[in-house]
Amino acid sequence: MFFSIDPANGVAIYEQIVRQIKFAVARDAVKVGELIPSVRELARELAVNPNTVARAYRQLQSDGVLITVRGEGLEVASAARGHCRRETTEIIRLRLRQVLSEARQSQLTATEISKLFEAELKSIEKQES
């Protein structure tokens, strides 16, 4: 469960946890049927309030990604992998759409927006390597 959250990110902490776990499921970093860390364990690891982790887990349950195993904890649902893979790209697509809609209002041309995008993509890739 290797990821970190950024408390000053604008995005709610619980929301970040939700997404990160969905991402992890999507890329098979946590396998279907596996138990995920307990609320208090993950809370300690991420240095956030246990309530916040609990809320994220609650949301993941209602999203059908996690299911409770009585007396043991929470495990990844069998149908979750495909679901998460689809949702991951869906989230990204939605975010892209929002940004582009905003960019359009700003009167930037499609070419200008494309250029900005390519530049940012390169800078992100450079950071990674």
Place this chain on the structure above:
Amino acid sequence: MFFSIDPANGVAIYEQIVRQIKFAVARDAVKVGELIPSVRELARELAVNPNTVARAYRQLQSDGVLITVRGEGLEVASAARGHCRRETTEIIRLRLRQVLSEARQSQLTATEISKLFEAELKSIEKQES
């Protein structure tokens, strides 16, 4: 001052007003030295509370885009145009960066992200025409 706001957009109304006006200044839709619509007038036009418009205007003042002319209204500051042009692309760039950073965490490859982007850009352009 032709623009509209979306109350259910997630972005605060006053923030939308701020951006739209910066965009308008950037593309010279409102010229430097011109009076912008009064608080009450814009409030009526957008069907929002005058306080909300006032808050947006206040922020634009502290951003140096508007200056008050006592008893007359608010006018676009002389240095605002260049400032807003720069800020407009800066806002978009920042938003792109956020999305890309999120996309990267989701383990999508650069190619996949690029494809999504191109697809969304096309769909936006189609809507416009």
Place this chain on the structure above:
Amino acid sequence: MFFSIDPANGVAIYEQIVRQIKFAVARDAVKVGELIPSVRELARELAVNPNTVARAYRQLQSDGVLITVRGEGLEVASAARGHCRRETTEIIRLRLRQVLSEARQSQLTATEISKLFEAELKSIEKQES
């Protein structure tokens, strides 16, 4: 009637006119019994709205500094000179008191405040010469 007003000064324009005229009377720049410029003349000279000059004159009348001479205009009242001399220092004293009261709240010591004052006084004098 040589003085200028600063529209971006925080102090209301009509108030600036009132004070400047009182100052002028106090230092005998306009003599008792003299007619002062008409509303529209002074308004043109200072490049402000005639209403604003009219308001200043109204206040000066109710302060007893100006009196109307039917068919001619406004002249400086006979008792005005002494009155204005007293009021001038009174205004300054009040302003000093406000600043000092604020400075006290900021926990600056009397010595520090004095130093600031002396420094500013010198810089003002230098500007003048």
Place this chain on the structure above:
Amino acid sequence: MFFSIDPANGVAIYEQIVRQIKFAVARDAVKVGELIPSVRELARELAVNPNTVARAYRQLQSDGVLITVRGEGLEVASAARGHCRRETTEIIRLRLRQVLSEARQSQLTATEISKLFEAELKSIEKQES
């Protein structure tokens, strides 16, 4: 957070709160990293509307003095202390300059102004003790 505001002071209440908190930070009465009183708490203490306090806090944020800790409150930014110390004397200096500039227009001599200043300073000190 021991200070009071004067609603009939001419200076806006939210402005008074802003300055008082900057003063407090400058003199280390509230330490860097500490949480300041909540909006509602300070509003109750000062007997003003929570919105007014919220507005002051918002301004302090955009001034970089406070930062929000989500769901917890507002804390003093790490760079705030030095910033506030500088700004405190800067505010006082500016106010002194305004008064002196006004005094100069009134044709009072430097000596006269100095005398007024010393007198007021003494009277303020007497009040305090």
Place this chain on the structure above:
DNA sequence: GTGGTCTAGACCACC
């Protein structure tokens, strides 16, 4: 509990 936002309505000084 926290801050953030919005609405509604009022009063003020200024031009």
Place this chain on the structure above:
DNA sequence: GTGGTCTAGACCACG
């Protein structure tokens, strides 16, 4: 008419 300020009360997301 203009902006500026304040109050009152409501709703929201977050921890």
